Amino acid sequence: MTGGPAGAPVPPIAVVAFAQTRHAAADTEHTEAELLAPVVTAVKERTGRERFGFTCSGSCDYLAGAPFSFVSALDAVGAWPPIDESHVEMDAAWALYEAWVRLRKGDVDTALVYGFGKPSQGDLHKIMTLRLDPYYLAPLGPDQVSLAALQARAYLDATGIGEDALRAVAAGARAAGRANPYALDLPEPAAGDPYEVAPLRTGDCAPITDGAAALVLAAGDTAYELCERPAWITGIDHRIEPHSLGARDLARSVSTALAAERAGLTAGPPVEVAELHAQFSHEELILRDALGLPPGGSGTADTGDPAAGDQGTGGGDGSAGTGDPGDGVAVNPSGGPLAANPVMATGLIRIGEAAARVHDGTARRALAHASSGPCLQHNLVCVLAADPGAAADARAGDGEGAG
Amino acid sequence: MPSDPAGEPVAEPVGAPGPASAAGSGGSAGSPYEPLVARHTLEFPGGYTRSVGPVIGRFMTELRDGRLVGVRTAAGKVIVPPTEYDPETGEPVAAPGGDAGGPGNGPGDDPYVPVGPAGTVGAWSWVPRPRPEHPLDRPFAWALITLDGADTALLHALDLGPYEPGSGPPKRFGAGARVRPRWRAARTGHISDIECFVPEVTTMVAPSRLDYTVPAGEALGRFLAGLAERVFLGGRCGSCAKTYVPLRVTCPACGRRVTEEVRLPGTGTITTFAINNIPDPRAPEVPFVSAYVRLDGADIAMLALVSGVPAADVRIGMRVRAAWADEVGPTMASVKWFEPAEPGS
Numbered sequence: 001m002t003g004g005p006a007g008a009p010v011p012p013i014a015v016v017a018f019a020q021t022r023h024a025a026a027d028t029e030h031t032e033a034e035l036l037a038p039v040v041t042a043v044k045e046r047t048g049r050e051r052f053g054f055t056c057s058g059s060c061d062y063l064a065g066a067p068f069s070f071v072s073a074l075d076a077v078g079a080w081p082p083i084d085e086s087h088v089e090m091d092a093a094w095a096l097y098e099a100w101v102r103l104r105k106g107d108v109d110t111a112l113v114y115g116f117g118k119p120s121q122g123d124l125h126k127i128m129t130l131r132l133d134p135y136y137l138a139p140l141g142p143d144q145v146s147l148a149a150l151q152a153r154a155y156l157d158a159t160g161i162g163e164d165a166l167r168a169v170a171a172g173a174r175a176a177g178r179a180n181p182y183a184l185d186l187p188e189p190a191a192g193d194p195y196e197v198a199p200l201r202t203g204d205c206a207p208i209t210d211g212a213a214a215l216v217l218a219a220g221d222t223a224y225e226l227c228e229r230p231a232w233i234t235g236i237d238h239r240i241e242p243h244s245l246g247a248r249d250l251a252r253s254v255s256t257a258l259a260a261e262r263a264g265l266t267a268g269p270p271v272e273v274a275e276l277h278a279q280f281s282h283e284e285l286i287l288r289d290a291l292g293l294p295p296g297g298s299g300t301a302d303t304g305d306p307a308a309g310d311q312g313t314g315g316g317d318g319s320a321g322t323g324d325p326g327d328g329v330a331v332n333p334s335g336g337p338l339a340a341n342p343v344m345a346t347g348l349i350r351i352g353e354a355a356a357r358v359h360d361g362t363a364r365r366a367l368a369h370a371s372s373g374p375c376l377q378h379n380l381v382c383v384l385a386a387d388p389g390a391a392a393d394a395r396a397g398d399g400e401g402a403g
Numbered sequence: 404m405p406s407d408p409a410g411e412p413v414a415e416p417v418g419a420p421g422p423a424s425a426a427g428s429g430g431s432a433g434s435p436y437e438p439l440v441a442r443h444t445l446e447f448p449g450g451y452t453r454s455v456g457p458v459i460g461r462f463m464t465e466l467r468d469g470r471l472v473g474v475r476t477a478a479g480k481v482i483v484p485p486t487e488y489d490p491e492t493g494e495p496v497a498a499p500g501g502d503a504g505g506p507g508n509g510p511g512d513d514p515y516v517p518v519g520p521a522g523t524v525g526a527w528s529w530v531p532r533p534r535p536e537h538p539l540d541r542p543f544a545w546a547l548i549t550l551d552g553a554d555t556a557l558l559h560a561l562d563l564g565p566y567e568p569g570s571g572p573p574k575r576f577g578a579g580a581r582v583r584p585r586w587r588a589a590r591t592g593h594i595s596d597i598e599c600f601v602p603e604v605t606t607m608v609a610p611s612r613l614d615y616t617v618p619a620g621e622a623l624g625r626f627l628a629g630l631a632e633r634v635f636l637g638g639r640c641g642s643c644a645k646t647y648v649p650l651r652v653t654c655p656a657c658g659r660r661v662t663e664e665v666r667l668p669g670t671g672t673i674t675t676f677a678i679n680n681i682p683d684p685r686a687p688e689v690p691f692v693s694a695y696v697r698l699d700g701a702d703i704a705m706l707a708l709v710s711g712v713p714a715a716d717v718r719i720g721m722r723v724r725a726a727w728a729d730e731v732g733p734t735m736a737s738v739k740w741f742e743p744a745e746p747g748s
Binding site: 029062065066125126129134135136137139140141142143146147148149150151152153154157194195197198199200242244245246247250 | 438443444445453455459463482483484486490491525526527528529530531534536537538545546547548549555556557558559560569571572577578593594595
């Protein structure tokens, strides 16, 4: 048992409620706060709590083009009397990480975490260029898709896999997304779809999506008060690689593998569900390799898509009703980011989707992954389980380790 | 987000009725107006001035002079483009001021080492439709280029030549290609002092043309003169009893002078033929048929075009006759081609 700051045991922490918007491909004429309000309201209703011990959000001011735009989003939370609040200028999966760390202190037992993104207001791929090294990269203007395509090429060249494997991932993700009411209704990728940036075609790239998500973390017994089947965080860790693309092996995700190891992924039984923050088809393949998941197309084996089914992906998907929890893992049964990508909420949604599988009883152990930075630079792995025992030993990414 | 007083965000209302400050505040629900929007620009007018520090500064200074340098880490790896730290360990690579400071860089040793200018392409992507902020306005590649002497790769644009907008990636290009920078004439110490990279030279085009004036000569001159009168002239060897067409001065078999001129009819037989799919100045329409035609009474076939019949229907042994041009003269062009002859001819 890991000791807290004062030597007190650190309580296990669980995801107890999750809500997301029905994500939209076009501007729904709502402000960010208006996008967010329904999902915050939903998790408040689900938990019966109006106030939380800690609040943390993830968003990107560049999406709105206004400094401190996340502050106005607090209107959706209600921050008076003053609340204990923080924000990360990252995907809200990292806000969840901060909240998890905060809860380990032991003095509060609930946390509200939310993320939102409204890329329809600007040019997302150009905005993403601004996160690049400002000396050597950003002045050249490489957009997000161009860089992702570099990584795709590196992966295809290193593995000898053909572009058909990318198409299979895209087809599987879109098919699963069509079955997910929160994801976009995107057509089957066509063979003749043009290259966005070769070797990536339109279907290989996450769609521009507006949306928001919120979830509630609770510690110890409080989790049982708020949720019938809490999704206990048994391990969470994040690792980052050099920013310079030329200093990395783009064909592999070393940071994901390390984060997974640190989060105890391999220390327990196999996961039944894996939600991966793959914004491009090849990213799913690289992440599968790093996480030791079977190679293959996204989504479920019963999507009716032969390409996806032939990849050996097992079922185990709750929403689409397949069942193969014995020897397979359902990868992105939600469709994943290729079916809906409300940036800054996308990673948090992976955790929420995985937790929801535990909540509804379709999975005993689930994996969620979130990513940040160009070409999978920074990766977070979160392992969730129905069994709280493992969560009591949850590993800290900062090396505090399990006792 | 970073906010700097040097640049004020600029907001300007556009086209929407009502006050701009109301834009987006209430959504469309219940609004008597069309969806209210405002155009908003976030900009540092004139650009944001950044300090580069000694390490990046050295690279940029060398770049301005048209040179490429990397920086050596304590482990001996050469980082290009240089960073202040070893990307693997985080250890500093050089002390401020540009002196050798990193471990392993002895006093007085310059940690900056020349690299390139040539390099090798690793990962690359192909942009069929460049965006306005891209460095090239025609389809191009992004590439991670490991410059000669470097251990890490530099990202830059790669110009592979003129491609139509929307073109797919070139088939015969890939990792391992050798490239070099195309420098701008006016350089300022900026990563775009390299306009882009271009492939090393692997092929060239050599001009190749010689002009001649060729006389027809005695025998061919007689033959061509015959064509001007719509007659094929052959020569009969008195020794071998063979008739050659076109007319020759000597018999190719025995070497004796050919003295007997023979007038041959314009009919003959195809002895072999080829269907050609590459246009020729004399036969611009493809496919066309070239054939050996042995004129009746001749012992040797001559090369001619065949027309007036689908290419697929041409056969060895087919009877043909010459089709004369409307205007004839002492030239091979007097015979347009051979075409199927009427049965019995």
